[in-house]
Amino acid sequence: MRRSRDVPSLVAAAKAGDPRAVARLVSLVENNDEVLPAVAAALAPSTGTAQILGLTGSPGVGKSTTTNELVRAFRQAGRRVGVLAVDPSSPFSGGAILGDRVRMQDHATDPNVYIRSMSSRGHLGGLAAATPQAARVLEGAGCDPVIVETVGVGQAEVEVASLADTTVVLLAPGMGDAIQAAKAGVLEIADIFVVNKADRDGADNTYRDIQGMIGLAERAAGQWRPQVVRAVASRGEGIDDILAAIDKHRAWLADSGELRNRREARAAAEVEAIALGALRERIGTLRNGDALKSLATRVADGEIDPYAAADQLLSSLAE
């Protein structure tokens, strides 16, 4: 709890642009559930308006390379940029997996670029709770946009993508066809598709398939129709087109009122995730953790079904 007294001064230093304070705050947000409320309270009044860009796609499609190029473009426009690279953990290695971060070394010495990896490891509320706060830290430090890069296409990624004003989904030829993309659940979260590695065989098929899937979707009048852009991020090609699509989407968000809707939905998801994280912790610590454990033993033995066990757990919670 000693650290939580440092929070207001850390937040003030981060707002003044001190990179060590930013790094410290992100670490606190990531690793220390106790100080999250204090950090959130200190940041809430001055944050919540920066542009949040989500960037996602399967492993190997070139997310980090694309992020690197987008950062370069935003810097050229004079904007301070934050990047949160969300890894769904790797307890296996006992540490961060550095592979992709290395590719962002271009910006390692630029004081107007903050790049941080986030891990869900050990975090009670999961990424859905920690990531918005980390984005707020970067915003508090003057970053606009904040790019949230997620690995993979699972539910956690969809949740993280829901933090974004605009979600960019990367595809690459040979990574599977449009049906695979649909299976991976990314079609419904994408505002913009980027067919990366567009110089490779099959890029035209991927482009056509995605356009076909978009054409099939029902869409009310005035609703956003996902844009599809070709790029070869490793050569910097198509980056301007991605930026133009992002700008177009941003204009639509503002004109349609959807920006406000998304930010309220984001706030609701965030509040719910925090509340559920707290409830999960209460469940886990009921009778020093024995409540759940002894019920689980009885379920494994077939003595009681899991719904009846959950009922008992909830009764204990209410006591």
Next chain:
Amino acid sequence: MRRSRDVPSLVAAAKAGDPRAVARLVSLVENNDEVLPAVAAALAPSTGTAQILGLTGSPGVGKSTTTNELVRAFRQAGRRVGVLAVDPSSPFSGGAILGDRVRMQDHATDPNVYIRSMSSRGHLGGLAAATPQAARVLEGAGCDPVIVETVGVGQAEVEVASLADTTVVLLAPGMGDAIQAAKAGVLEIADIFVVNKADRDGADNTYRDIQGMIGLAERAAGQWRPQVVRAVASRGEGIDDILAAIDKHRAWLADSGELRNRREARAAAEVEAIALGALRERIGTLRNGDALKSLATRVADGEIDPYAAADQLLSSLAE
């Protein structure tokens, strides 16, 4: 509630092997939260011992083809097989994505094979709540093993994989290197790795990289060392090796006591997911859903921080 009175007779019919009763019960489990407790109560005494195999990997690695071949092998051994193919939803298309299911048509007319797609769409407890019950339905109908095939590598997939006694992770050359696999968070859930499409360029590198990552991991004496198998599932090659690795893992599970540990952990996760699903529903319906909504508006306006909002929500919940 009318349907819940049908549950005991449906369960009896499913146990007798009536495929329509099985299909109906899985649909109930997937779509109707109200009857889940009744289904679970009816199935609990006679289930919980079938072998559950998890099969996961990125889109395009050949999961369905591999599952198809495994089903063929289990059928040749005279075992009745259940397959749950877990898609993390696709509201986009308004229906199931059929691509891969088509590839399993080999077994469509075999009465001793049950194949079902599962979707998390609209399910309060998420896949983590519905999938174990669906697996119990298949087990109740005499399926052993039950294969749970998951798409992607996100948190939902890791949760579903935790249902399995043995988790098989598929990789393919050209889908990204071992670092990508590590980033995707699959290394720590794999009991067996299959390098599929092993006739392609880069397969040796993928094999070597994975062996290298496994070699780096710390492992206590007596702990399982993940096996790595090469396969070309589309030609049926390597399937025997996968089955041998599964058998070896099963023997280790039994000898080490880990089978019991995993089943208790699985029960604990299931009970927790059910309890959290119920709590989530309570939060969502507080004051007809207005409680969360009005707090979200205030958070979006910067009037209150999300932790303070979550506190208010939890207070309302306790009232």
